[in-house]
Amino acid sequence: MYICSSNFTIIIMKKLYFLLLTLISFSFANAQGLEDFTNSNATSSYADNNFVGNNGITWTYVASRDGNNDTNGSGINLPALMLRRVSDGSKITSSSISGGIGDFSVKLYKGFTGAGDRQVELFVNGVSQGLSTPFDDFNEQTFTVTGINIAGNVVIEIANVTSRQVIIDDISWTGFSTACGITLGTSSYTCNSNTVGDNNDGVTINIPYTGVDAAITAVTTTSAGTVGGDDPSTVSNGTITISGLSEGDAWDINFTGGDCGAISTSGTVPAAECDPIPNTCFDLSAGAELFELVAVTTNTSSNNNGTWSESAGTYSANAYCGGGCTEPVESWLIFGPLDMTGVTDLALAFDAAESFGITDLNVAYTAAYSGCPTGSTWTTAQTISTAGSYSVDLSAATGTDVFVGIQYLDDGTDGYSGWSLSNVALEAFGACPTLGTRPTSTCAVCDVTLGTENYVCLGNTTGAGNDMVTVEIPYAGVEGTITSLSTTSAGTIGGDDPATIADGTITITGLGEGDSWDLTINGGDCDGTTISGTIAATNCDPSFLVINEILADPDATTGDANGDGTVSTSQDEFIELYNIGAADIDLTDYVIADGASDRHVFPAGTILAPNTFITVFGGGTPTGIDFMTQVASTGGLGLNNGGDTVTIRNASGVTAATYTYGSEAGNNQSIAREPDYTGAFVPHLSHTTNPVQFTPGAANDGSTLSNVEFNKANFSIYPNPTNTGVVNIVTTSNEAVNVTVFDLLGKKVITKTLSNNTLNVSSLKSGVYLLNIEQNGASTTKKLVIE
Secondary structure (H helix, E strand, C coil), X not given: CEEEEEEECCCCCHHHHHHHHHHCCCCCCCEEEEECCCCCCCCCCCEEEEEECHXXXXXXXXXXXXXXXXXXXXXXXXXXXXXXXXXHCCEEEECCECCCECCEEEEEEECCCCCCCECEEEEECCEEEEECCCECCCCEEEEEEECCCECCCECXXXXXCCCCCEEEEEEEEECCCCCCCEEECCXXXXXXXXXXXXCCCEEEEEEEEEECCCCCCEEECCCCCEEEECCCCCCCCCXXXXXXXXXXXXXXXXXXXXXHHHCEEEEECCCCCCCCCCEEEEECCCCCCCCEEEEEECCCCCCHHXXXXXXCCEEEEECCCCCCCCCCEEEEEEEEEEECCCCCCCEEEEEEEEECCCCCEEEEEECCCCCCHHHCCCEEEEEECCCEEEEXXXXXXXXXXXXXXXXXXXXXXXXXXXXXXXXXXXXXXXXXXXXXXXXXXXXXXXXXXXXXXXXXXXXXCCCCCCCEEEEEEEEEECCCCCCEEECXXXXXXXXXXXXXXXXXXXXXXXXXXXXXXXXXXXXHHHCCCXXXXXXXXXXXXXXXXEEEEEECCCCCCCCCCCCCCCCCCCCCCEEEEEECCCCCEECCCCEEECCCCEEEECCCCCEECCCCEEEEECCCCCCCCCCEEEECCCCCCCCXXXXXXXXXXXXXXXXXXXXXXXXXXXXCCCEEEECCCCCEEEXXXXXXXXXXXXXXXXXXXXXXXXXXXXXXXXXXXXXXXECCCEEEEEECCCCCEEEEEEECCCCEEEEEEECCCEEECCCCCCEEEEEEEEECCEEEEEEXXXX
């Protein structure tokens, strides 16, 4: 074998080159083949692809492009092919070529202008046959290898082994040269059956030959098959066979005797060689039904904003949006719904071409398509990372509403791939699916979010349905596609316009307590967005419930506010409420909430008597606290030391009382109204008449709840505790005494007017109760213990 490289400056036309090669004495004995890239499909972008060249030989290239218009002026007789660099695996490989190879030649040129050696390596049947001489100039180089002399079917491969671009052109070779009278042709396969699946059909190998050579003494194989057919030592121009093989088997034949003893050929039967040709269920490139193109997220790419497009049955996507651009993009090809009843072997077939090799494609299916790909749950059938011909197995897809999708998704941080899919079809060997009515996908997103409504009372009159109300509906965002707002209620829509004003409030006026209302957004991406509600019949009635004291930050040492003997900065938090009205307040299903969530729901039967307290603690066992106490039903109040909003909502969800505090509550003491019930909140240690840490269940100023006149009266309650079934209530006045007894949950258990000072409590179980005493318009509440 001889390897040489020489410089040529003579420009020879491609078509003349092949003719001259056969007429002049070069270094080859007989011209066998030439590839001049006339049929190359390489473009100005690096890509992986293939083309059918001269004599029907398929050439597959990796990370390669066209000859760049010979911008270096090297005299390239275009077209040609540029191999990028070794790190990208740049190479070109032929399909199997019959007749063997004797000598080889290829022209080389410098690609682009960067300094550095260019060099290629030749492989035949995967075995290196030598390296070209390195070069770094703009002259034409010829890389030749002589004396290769490999018989049978051969595969030629040329690989770039440097980090610099090299252009190749005019690949030529001679056939295997020998004195043997036999020339082997291209082998073929005869299938004994046609079964779907790999490696499951018997195959006979057919190797044609021309000539005859009487010196041949034997034709053998190392495979498991049996050699048969014609005898090349006696029969001219015949066919040798190897029987007894299957799909996936390797095979070979070898001659023994005379000048043909060096001749052999071999191959491997493809695993699916004998599979039947599938039925085309839906031709998605040339049929009546094509993929739906669904853009989810676009970018500024000039290629259809980076999303899928279709032209003449080829689907393309390339999100490249310029140097340094890193804009995310997502688009889908969608087809369905498909009724898969009776379908067992559906596949999606296509040819894929890719440039740049960065963005993978996801072929997937779903039986629950939501109308937008991103709102559906998909099962990946196969991820496509490189160019090639594919048959993606969809046999696992079942159901009567199956959709098939191909996703192009990239965040752009490392660039984008350009993909082209052609010859796309859904195929099956058996039954085909039935296509249902195709929906139109929509991924429109409304950019306006409606918040929770608020009722603004235009009056506060006791009684149902007698106050006018304005409904306020806050919203976030803005959506320019909105065309109008509408309501079916009797009210009038006003306030801000979400089509032009961001983060505003829509109002509905002219409504009253007890009225139902609704609001509908019309047009664009928000079309049909609706909110509705009903104003409670007593929504605007005056509230007599007062938040009188809040402890958000119990002192870690002395903050045992609930009196259970244990300091806990969460359990000792409390909210104290007071009834300033003249009637009982039924707190059943009232809610205490802070800025984060609901914290406590009052249980059924919680009755707050006039001029009495109820204190709700974060937890623990409240002990020694006057009036009613409860602990948070959620396990804690969660009050924020640095600021929070405490809200009391009634059973209809209407706010009965609310207060927002700031950092003043975070000083190891409660904040308390001064004066009680009506005054502003002050840190309790700063209270003018009662500077203490906290006063749960008691007036902030330290006074009792009885008024002055009642306090002047001498009274006593005895026995207390009692186990006699009665309790005596004695005052200095002869007026009747009104007595109400509550349990600690606030439930009223006894109501009685006394004229004989004796109250029957025999119906009460053992425990602690609250005893409210009223006489002559004055009242007080005391603790009563039943043993």
